[in-house]
Amino acid sequence: MNKPVAEAPSASARSAADLPTQVPGFDRRHLLTTAQMAAFVSEGFLRFDALVPAELCNALMAELNDGLYRPYETEGADWEAIWPEPLAAGRIFRMPEVHGIIESLVGPHPRYDHHCPHLRTGPDNGHQGLHQDAEFDPRPSGFDIQVSFFPHDIGPEHGGTMFVPGSHFRRVHESEIGRYQNVLGQVQTVCKAGTLVFWHADLWHAGRANRTATERYMFKLRLNPMVRQLKLWNTDDLHDPAVIAGVKKVLKRGQPWFGQQNRIETMNRVRLWRELTGDPTFDLNMYWTRTGNAPQAGYRPVR
Amino acid sequence: MPTAPAISTAGLRQKLLFLYLANTDLHAAVVAWSTFDGTSNDRPEMDDPDPPYATGVAAMRDGWRVIQVSPLQRPPAGQEFELGYLKHEVILEKLEPVPTEKEVSA
Numbered sequence: 277m278n279k280p281v282a283e284a285p286s287a288s289a290r291s292a293a294d295l296p297t298q299v300p301g302f303d304r305r306h307l308l309t310t311a312q313m314a315a316f317v318s319e320g321f322l323r324f325d326a327l328v329p330a331e332l333c334n335a336l337m338a339e340l341n342d343g344l345y346r347p348y349e350t351e352g353a354d355w356e357a358i359w360p361e362p363l364a365a366g367r368i369f370r371m372p373e374v375h376g377i378i379e380s381l382v383g384p385h386p387r388y389d390h391h392c393p394h395l396r397t398g399p400d401n402g403h404q405g406l407h408q409d410a411e412f413d414p415r416p417s418g419f420d421i422q423v424s425f426f427p428h429d430i431g432p433e434h435g436g437t438m439f440v441p442g443s444h445f446r447r448v449h450e451s452e453i454g455r456y457q458n459v460l461g462q463v464q465t466v467c468k469a470g471t472l473v474f475w476h477a478d479l480w481h482a483g484r485a486n487r488t489a490t491e492r493y494m495f496k497l498r499l500n501p502m503v504r505q506l507k508l509w510n511t512d513d514l515h516d517p518a519v520i521a522g523v524k525k526v527l528k529r530g531q532p533w534f535g536q537q538n539r540i541e542t543m544n545r546v547r548l549w550r551e552l553t554g555d556p557t558f559d560l561n562m563y564w565t566r567t568g569n570a571p572q573a574g575y576r577p578v579r
Numbered sequence: 580m581p582t583a584p585a586i587s588t589a590g591l592r593q594k595l596l597f598l599y600l601a602n603t604d605l606h607a608a609v610v611a612w613s614t615f616d617g618t619s620n621d622r623p624e625m626d627d628p629d630p631p632y633a634t635g636v637a638a639m640r641d642g643w644r645v646i647q648v649s650p651l652q653r654p655p656a657g658q659e660f661e662l663g664y665l666k667h668e669v670i671l672e673k674l675e676p677v678p679t680e681k682e683v684s685a
């Protein structure tokens with residue numbers, strides 16, 4: 277049974293900058309912390325285990341099995357208008373805890389890009405090839421996010437989404453990385469029902485084979501920012517020296533697959549952190565400070 | 580002048596091993612890997628937590644023959660800090676006979 281979802285107005289019909297930054301009564305405690313943002317910049321994803329209550333998980337599963345969520349519907353619509361009450365997806369993604377994470381990453385009033393319920397009927401032995409979604413992402417700054425929601429328990433044999441931490445700065449062409457079967461440090465999702473993974477849309481990932489005799493769902497949502505991604509999280513602690521020391525430690529955290537490119541990966545993290553904080557002086561190991569040093573002032577020795 | 584004896588590849592099929600190393604040295608650590616087996620109809624098993632060999636040379640010592648390594652290329656000016664595909668790719672092969680049905684079912 278396919279029930280049509282109400283047509284949503286286009287996000288381009290109004291300017292996000294003209295809208296209130298946060299919904300009335302929104303509790304800022306639901307925004308990400310500076311430490312969490314640093315982890316997102318470093319690894320390219322944040323995972324929140326069993327954040328969504330079982331009642332909503334079960335409601336979404338029932339609606340998925342009823343065929344209510346056709347993928348890619350209403351692309352480009354206002355995010356707030358997607359999945360109106362009482363649809364479970366709307367209730368899940370507008371939970372204050374979820375709303376706060378989304379707003380921290382892409383700001384208020386993001387644009388709905390698309391969603392897709394990924395269903396894998398087991399048992400099968402076909403791993404999906406590693407890929408980056410959509411097309412080449414040539415943007416010099418800014419990023420989309422994708423949210424993977426797991427409405428039921430995902431065991432090791434379910435083939436939950438595999439991510440390559442730290443791969444989001446790599447500019448590659450979609451599934452051309454399918455040649456890479458194993459990358460040291462890759463993480464396959466094994467989780468309890470209600471778990472959400474918020475990830476940079478350029479992160480390398482793949483679904484793995486579902487070796488069980490059951491169906492495995494992963495509900496994916498993509499959102500575009502409609503404002504500049506500048507200090508959107510709870511930045512109350514941004515000038516705390518202890519917090520910044522922690523940020524530096526996290527941004528230096530390497531991945532086992534980086535190899536010789538480890539320093540360049542660090543530089544790309546610094547570049548994104550500068551954009552997100554509006555601080556062009558932030559640096560690690562003086563990498564950008566050194567490479568950007570080209571003094572022009574003349575020097576006349578005293579004789 | 581002595582010549583190397585001809586090696587017959589009749590009845591043999593190719594197995595490929597792709598290794599991605601931490602740097603250009605074939606002694607460097609393997610950071611990613613793939614296998615493609617022309618002797619089998621099975622899809623490759625993935626998600627092994629450990630690479631099949633610690634280094635490129637370790638694979639060579641186990642009989643894998645290197646057939647291609649990535650060339651050293653400096654990035655275009657202005658793109659020194661842009662990253663894309665994995666570098667330091669080493670492609671190795673083995674030639675092996677196709678298993679008989681009896682050997683497969685054993």
